[in-house]
Amino acid sequence: xxxxxxxxxxxxxxxxxxxxxxxxxxxxxxxxxxxxxxxxxxxxxxxxxxxxxxxxxxxxxxxxxxxxxxxxxxxxxxxxxxxxxxxxxxxxxxxxxxxxxxxxxxxxxxxxxxxxxxxxxxxxxxxxxxxxxxxxxxxxxxxxxxxxxxxxxxxxxxxxxxxxxxxxxxxxxxxxxxxxxxxxxxxxxxxxxxxxxxxxxxxxxxxxxxxxxxxxxxxxxxxxxxxxxxxxxxxxxxxxxxxxxxxxxxxxxxxxxxxxxxxxxxxxxxxxxxxxxxxxxxxxxxxxxxxxxxxxxxxxxxxxxxxxxxxxxxxxxxxxxxxxxxxxxxxxxxxxxxxxxxxxxxxxxxxxxxxxxxxxxxxxxxxxxxxxxxxxxxxxxxxxxxxxxxxxxxxxxxxxxxxxxxxxxxxxxxxxxxxxxxxx
Amino acid sequence: xxxxxxxxxxxxxxxxxxxxxxxxxxxxxxxxxxxxxxxxxxxxxxxxxxxxxxxxxxxxxxxxxxxxxxxxxxxxxxxxxxxxxxxxxxxxxxxxxxxxxxxxxxxxxxxxxxxxxxxxxxxxxxxxxxxxxxxxxxxxxxxxxxxxxxxxxxxxxxxxxxxxxxxxxxxxxxxxxxxxxxxxxxxxxxxxxxxxxxxxxxxxxxxxxxxxxxxxxxxxxxxxxxxxxxxxxxxxxxxxxxxxxxxxxxxxxxxxxxxxxxxxxxxxxxxxxxxxxxxxxxxxxxxxxxxxxxxxxxxxxxxxxxxxxxxxxxxxxxxxxxxxxxxxxxxxxxxxxxxxxxxxxxxxxxxxxxxxxxxxxxxxxxxxxxxxxxxxxxxxxxxxxxxxxxxxxxxxxxxxxxxxxxxxxxxxxxxxxxxxxxxx
Numbered sequence: 001x002x003x004x005x006x007x008x009x010x011x012x013x014x015x016x017x018x019x020x021x022x023x024x025x026x027x028x029x030x031x032x033x034x035x036x037x038x039x040x041x042x043x044x045x046x047x048x049x050x051x052x053x054x055x056x057x058x059x060x061x062x063x064x065x066x067x068x069x070x071x072x073x074x075x076x077x078x079x080x081x082x083x084x085x086x087x088x089x090x091x092x093x094x095x096x097x098x099x100x101x102x103x104x105x106x107x108x109x110x111x112x113x114x115x116x117x118x119x120x121x122x123x124x125x126x127x128x129x130x131x132x133x134x135x136x137x138x139x140x141x142x143x144x145x146x147x148x149x150x151x152x153x154x155x156x157x158x159x160x161x162x163x164x165x166x167x168x169x170x171x172x173x174x175x176x177x178x179x180x181x182x183x184x185x186x187x188x189x190x191x192x193x194x195x196x197x198x199x200x201x202x203x204x205x206x207x208x209x210x211x212x213x214x215x216x217x218x219x220x221x222x223x224x225x226x227x228x229x230x231x232x233x234x235x236x237x238x239x240x241x242x243x244x245x246x247x248x249x250x251x252x253x254x255x256x257x258x259x260x261x262x263x264x265x266x267x268x269x270x271x272x273x274x275x276x277x278x279x280x281x282x283x284x285x286x287x288x289x290x291x292x293x294x295x296x297x298x299x300x301x302x303x304x305x306x307x308x309x310x311x312x313x314x315x316x317x318x319x320x321x322x323x324x325x326x327x328x329x330x331x332x333x334x335x336x337x338x339x340x341x342x343x344x345x346x347x348x349x350x351x352x353x354x355x356x357x358x359x360x361x362x363x364x365x366x367x368x369x370x371x372x373x374x375x376x377x378x379x380x381x382x383x384x385x386x387x388x389x390x391x392x393x394x395x396x397x398x399x400x401x402x403x404x405x406x407x408x409x410x411x412x413x414x415x416x417x418x419x420x421x422x423x424x
Numbered sequence: 425x426x427x428x429x430x431x432x433x434x435x436x437x438x439x440x441x442x443x444x445x446x447x448x449x450x451x452x453x454x455x456x457x458x459x460x461x462x463x464x465x466x467x468x469x470x471x472x473x474x475x476x477x478x479x480x481x482x483x484x485x486x487x488x489x490x491x492x493x494x495x496x497x498x499x500x501x502x503x504x505x506x507x508x509x510x511x512x513x514x515x516x517x518x519x520x521x522x523x524x525x526x527x528x529x530x531x532x533x534x535x536x537x538x539x540x541x542x543x544x545x546x547x548x549x550x551x552x553x554x555x556x557x558x559x560x561x562x563x564x565x566x567x568x569x570x571x572x573x574x575x576x577x578x579x580x581x582x583x584x585x586x587x588x589x590x591x592x593x594x595x596x597x598x599x600x601x602x603x604x605x606x607x608x609x610x611x612x613x614x615x616x617x618x619x620x621x622x623x624x625x626x627x628x629x630x631x632x633x634x635x636x637x638x639x640x641x642x643x644x645x646x647x648x649x650x651x652x653x654x655x656x657x658x659x660x661x662x663x664x665x666x667x668x669x670x671x672x673x674x675x676x677x678x679x680x681x682x683x684x685x686x687x688x689x690x691x692x693x694x695x696x697x698x699x700x701x702x703x704x705x706x707x708x709x710x711x712x713x714x715x716x717x718x719x720x721x722x723x724x725x726x727x728x729x730x731x732x733x734x735x736x737x738x739x740x741x742x743x744x745x746x747x748x749x750x751x752x753x754x755x756x757x758x759x760x761x762x763x764x765x766x767x768x769x770x771x772x773x774x775x776x777x778x779x780x781x782x783x784x785x786x787x788x789x790x791x792x793x794x795x796x797x798x799x800x801x802x803x804x805x806x807x808x809x810x811x812x813x814x815x816x817x818x819x820x821x822x823x824x825x826x827x828x829x830x831x832x833x834x835x836x837x838x839x840x841x842x843x844x845x846x847x848x
Contacts, residue, residue, distance in 0.1 A: 027765070031788065110810055116799055118809055123791070125821055208821050229653070229822050250844040257846035341451070363839045364455065367547070375540060375842030384847065385542055385838070386534055397549055397632050398653050399823040402838045414809070414826045415787045418799030420674040422681035423808065 011199035015154075018187050019206035022127040022152035025184035030124055030150050032181070034101040040179035041097035041144055045090040047175030048140065051167065052086050058167035059136070066160050078134050079161055089140045089168070092389060096144040099388040102407045103150045117417040122410045124150030126208035129200045131156050131222055133214035136164035142213065143172060143186045145391050149409035152185045154207065156200060158214075159192040201226040211391055216319075231404060233392040235319045236266030236347035238377045241336040241362070242284065243353035244277030250374065251352045252284050257376040258350065260291050264321045266393055267348050267380030271316060271326045273336045274301065285327065293323045300329035316343045333358055337365050344368055347395055348380040348402075369395060369402040435623035439578075442611050443630035446551040446576035449608035454548055454574050456605070458525040464603035465521035465568055469514040471599030472564065475591065476510050482591035483560070490584050502558050503584055513564045513592070516813060520568040523812040526831045527574045541841040546834045548574030550632035553624045555580050555646055557638035560588035566637065567596060567610045569815050573833040576609045578631065580624060582638075583616040625650040635815055655828060657816040659743045660690030660771040662801045665760040665786070666708065667777035668701030674798065675776045676708050681800040682774065684715050688745045690817060691772050691804030695740060695750045697760045698725065709751065717747045724753035740767045757782055761789050768792055771819055772804040772826075793819065793826040 009017070029037070048055070059081040066076050108120040128151045130142040139155055146153035157165040169188040177183050189196055200207060204227045211231045212222040223232050240258050242251045258269035272288075274281045282304050289295060289307050296311035297304075308327065315326040316339075330336045340349050350372035351362040359373040370380050382390025382403035390403045400408035433441070453461070472479070483505040490500050532544040552575045554566040563579055570577035581589040593612040601607055613620055624631060628651045635655045636646040647656050664682050666675045682693035696712075698705045706728050713719055713731050720735035721728075732751065739750040740763075754760045764773050774796035775786040783797040794804050806814025806827035814827045824832035 027789070027791070030791075112808070112810055116803065116808075126791075229820070247844070253846050254844065261847055359841075363841075365451070367451070367454075367550075368837065370838045370840060372840040373842060374844050375840055376846045378847040379540065379840065379842075379845065384536070384540075386536055396653070397835050401836060411821050412825060413792065414794045416794060416796040416799055416803065417783075417787075418797060418803075420671070420678065420798050421803065422677050422800045423685055423802040 011193060011195040014191070014196060015199040015203050016206055018154055018189065019127050019203055021184035022154060022187060023206075025182040026124065026126055026150070026152035028182050029147070029152065029185050030103070032150070034103075036180065037101065037148060037150070038097040040176045040181045041093055041148060043179045044144070044172040044175035045093035045097070047171040047178075048086065048090045048093065048168065051171035052083060055086055055164065055167040055171065056081060056083075058163035061163045062161055069160075071160065075134060075160070079136065079164070081136060081164060085137070089137050092137070093140055093144045093172075096148050096389055099148060099406055101148065102410050107412055114421050115419055116421055119415045120412045121415060122407075123413050125409055125411050127152045127154065127206065128409065129154045129156065129203075129207045129210045129228070131197060131200065131210060131212045131214075131218070133158040133218060134160045136161045136168055138213050139165045139168045139188070140172060141389065142211070142391060143169075145389060145406065146409060147176070147181070147185060149406045151409055152187075154187050154189060154200065156189040156197060162192060198225060201228060204228050213392060229399070230396075231392060231394050231400065231408070232396055233266065234395045235345040236268070236380070236393075236395075237270050237317065237319050237343060237345040238267060238347055238380070239271045239273060239340050239344055239349045240269045240377060241273040241330070241340070241349075241351045242275055242278050242281075243333065243336075243351055243355065243358055244275040245355040245358065246275075246278055246352040247354055248280035248283070251278070251280065252287050254350070254352050254374070254376050255284055256287055256291065258378055259288060259293055259325050260323065261376070261378050263323050265378065266319075267378045268321065269325065269350075269377050270319055271328070271343065273328055273330050273339055275336070276300070276329050276331050281329070288325060293325055295325055295327050297327040298329065301327040319345070333361060337362070340366055340368075345395060347393065348372065348377045350375060350377045369393070435617060435619040438613075438615070438620060439623040439627050440630055442578055442613065443551050443627055445608035446578060446611060447630075449606040450548065450550055450574070450576035452606050453571070453576065453609050454527070456574070458527075460604065461525065461572060461574070462521040464600045464605045465517055465572060467603040468568070468596040468599035469517035469521070471595040471602075472510065472514045472517065472592065475595035476507060479510055479588065479591040479595065480505060480507075482587035485587045486585055493584075495584065499558060499584070503560065503588070505560060505588060509561070513561050516561070517564055517568045517596075520572050520813055523572060523830055525572065526834050531836055538845050539843055540845055543839045544836050545839060546831070547837050549833055549835050551576045551578065551630065552833065553578045553580065553627075553631045553634045553652070555621060555624065555634060555636045555638075555642070557582040557642060558584045560585045560592055562637050563589045563592045563612070564596060565813065566635070566815060567593075569813060569830065570833060571600070571605070571609060573830045575833055576611075578611050578613060578624065580613040580621060586616060622649060625652060628652050637816060653823070654820075655816060655818050655824065655832070656820055657690065658819045659769040660692070660804070660817075660819075661694050661741065661743050661767060661769040662691060662771055662804070663695045663697060663764050663768055663773045664693045664801060665697040665754070665764070665773075665775045666699055666702050666705070667757065667760075667775055667779065667782055668699040669779040669782065670699075670702055670776040671778055672704035672707070675702070675704065676711050678774070678776050678798070678800050679708055680711055680715065682802055683712060683717055683749050684747065685800070685802050687747050689802065690743075691802045692745065693749065693774075693801050694743055695752070695767065697752055697754050697763055698728075699760070700724070700753050700755050705753070712749060717749055719749055719751050721751040722753065725751040728753075743769070757785060761786070764790055764792075769819060771817065772796065772801045774799060774801045793817070
């Protein structure tokens with residue numbers, strides 16, 4: 001007990017209170033139909049559009065405070081809302097409303113010789129905590145995805161976006177409540193105290209899953225401290241292996257796209273493995289160098305172009321998220337598989353080849369969440385996978401891997417229907 | 425670094441070495457066919473039968489040491505092997521060999537408008553750590569299930585069973601190796617140091633999942649200390665609610681069976697909720713009292729039979745694992761749902777009713793891994809569910825819930841087959 005401020009709730013008590021309110025809202029939500037949930041989300045999107053003036057006013061406060069605090073231009077840009085961005089946020093909610101509801105899906109059904117009928121059905125996970133940084137759109141995106149899959153959500157955003165998050169949250173809750181969803185289904189943590197994050201991370205049994213959304217240091221801290229299961233999205237050290245049989249034009253186009261389309265996303269290629277037998281390596285690396293990419297290579301790759309600088313041992317384990325690429329020349333599929341097994345972060349790895357047997361071995365033997373043949377690793381994305389919006393790309397091995405959308409926000413229970421069976 | 429004994433490996437280094445050996449064995453295992461893995465397990469079962477004399481000799485050492493240490497009769501019985509028990513262990517391995525291999529199953533397949541073909545296929549989890557107590561059969565059971573699903577396993581059994589575990593492990597490995605499985609696929613931790621358990625629990629990235637098998641205190645310690653995901657099996661505070669419409673004979677038979685068939689299993693009923701409208705409550709509680717069950721009741725249930733003693737608040741949250749049962753009289757389905765939501769451990773909860781609408785509400789609203797209608801909660805078991813042998817009954821909400829067999833020992837990866845697609 002804190003004797004100095006007996007009135008204030010401790011972070012643990014606060015989190016317990018929020019989580020319990022969330023749990024009881026979630027029980028109500030779990031019983032709502034697909035149609036009701038979709039309607040509620042559409043009402044939330046409409047309320048968000050209606051509240052544009054107050055959201056912009058709140059955002060202006062955050063921007064002013066951010067400038068006063070000396071936030072970087074990039075940070076301020078992430079924080080900034082305008083009419084177009086608010087419209088995009090509302091549209092994204094409408095899109096989530098339009099996704100198919102995974103809850104209630106029967107995954108498995110079996111009848112036992114004794115007449116018991118077993119079915120495994122998808123249900124919401126329960127209470128999900130989202131811990132995120134300065135982008136205010138996460139408030140709406142994450143809330144919409146959790147709600148669409150029947151979960152209650154506790155949102156804890158960055159302090160830079162405090163006023164914006166509050167305004168977005170207030171609009172959404174008004175819309176949701178107008179459609180019969182209890183307000184505690186979407187709660188914004190009312191304080192920016194850092195201790196509250198710690199209390200969320202250790203609230204086992206109260207919060208069922210934590211999803212960190214933000215940079216590596218945030219995710220790493222959450223993973224290190226959490227006692228609650230975490231759906232974490234860590235490094236994307238993605239490889240593209242260009243096999244000797246690869247079509248040269250295809251390989252060049254894929255390499256350019258995988259690295260340079262957007263360098264800052266987790267599906268961007270970070271290491272290029274060129275087979276010694278691939279005949280167009282010189283042209284391929286020249287493409288990348290000419291578009292302004294820095295190449296850091298092993299001795300053999302440096303022979304391809306004088307502009308390639310030497311790679312250090314660290315480079316093979318680095319996610320640049322920038323116009324930098326490590327390059328190695330390898331002898332055949334086994335050497336490529338070995339390099340990938342040693343250095344991949346198991347996010348997305350790709351091969352370019354025209355040999356089907358080689359492609360199938362690569363698909364079978366690479367142990368990553370996503371394994372691709374003849375495609376750019378930048379397709380690693382829930383939208384591109386046809387899953388709708390994603391809550392994140394999971395790099396853990398359990399529960400969900402790769403792009404995680406609504407289905408990854410569900411779990412299941414077993415229903416057993418009997419006629420009086422007792423166990424012998 | 426430990427300067428006092430520079431030769432000895434630290435627990436962390438030992439676990440890292442074992443896990444890495446396991447990882448590379450697992451890569452080989454992941455490529456073995458269903459038939460090969462089944463054959464290897466059959467060879468392991470045969471080797472176990474061949475080694476009966478040496479296993480019995482090892483077990484005699486453990487029993488002698490246990491007696492000298494003053495282990496209880498129940499503990500010694502758990503530890504004891506004889507011809508029949510060794511045969512049962514070997515038969516169980518043969519049974520696991522006969523189960524369908526989940527690895528390679530295509531869970532989902534979708535073709536995108538751009539021609540990318542996506543499939544989600546089941547793969548092994550990787551390296552699984554099993555931490556268990558004195559039953560030597562776990563060595564064989566857990567190894568067989570992990571191996572059948574393509575995982576490598578690190579076994580850390582109780583020190584009481586050290587010699588027995590070593591003998592069983594040696595036999596299995598000899599059999600597996602004869603069929604081409606690398607010995608590091610099944611490793612027994614070579615020391616009983618407690619620090620090694622700690623090192624296993626924190627070996628994130630080296631060990632992919634920990635399965636504790638044993639009593640509550642072991643499981644709780646593992647859950648508290650683990651940084652690696654845990655497939656934990658905690659309390660089974662299972663409820664049976666007898667609705668007013670329940671068939672009296674069915675309700676009596678189910679209540680007797682759910683409580684008294686075996687009182688020590690996690691699926692045993694621990695709380696009975698009798699609807700005030702159920703007409704045969706007096707007979708039902710008398711059945712239980714007459715078979716020697718202690719009943720601890722609320723005021724209303726105590727009016728049913730003078731032998732019912734008062735329940736304390738604690739009783740509603742207690743897993744007795746014994747011939748003791750808490751009993752309450754409730755008014756209708758909503759009161760029963762509320763009691764279950766408050767006190768259930770979310771393992772297995774059941775209703776007895778002849779009203780289909782009530783049954784469906786119970787199935788929908790009870791948030792437990794297993795929800796049953798008109799059946800004894802003692803059916804909560806992988807074998808009874810038709811899943812084959814189980815590695816445990818999971819009480820967590822993510823990855824796997826309820827009885828966990830081979831499928832729960834797998835995860836998935838996404839395969840993306842393209843024809844040169846780059847992302848716009």
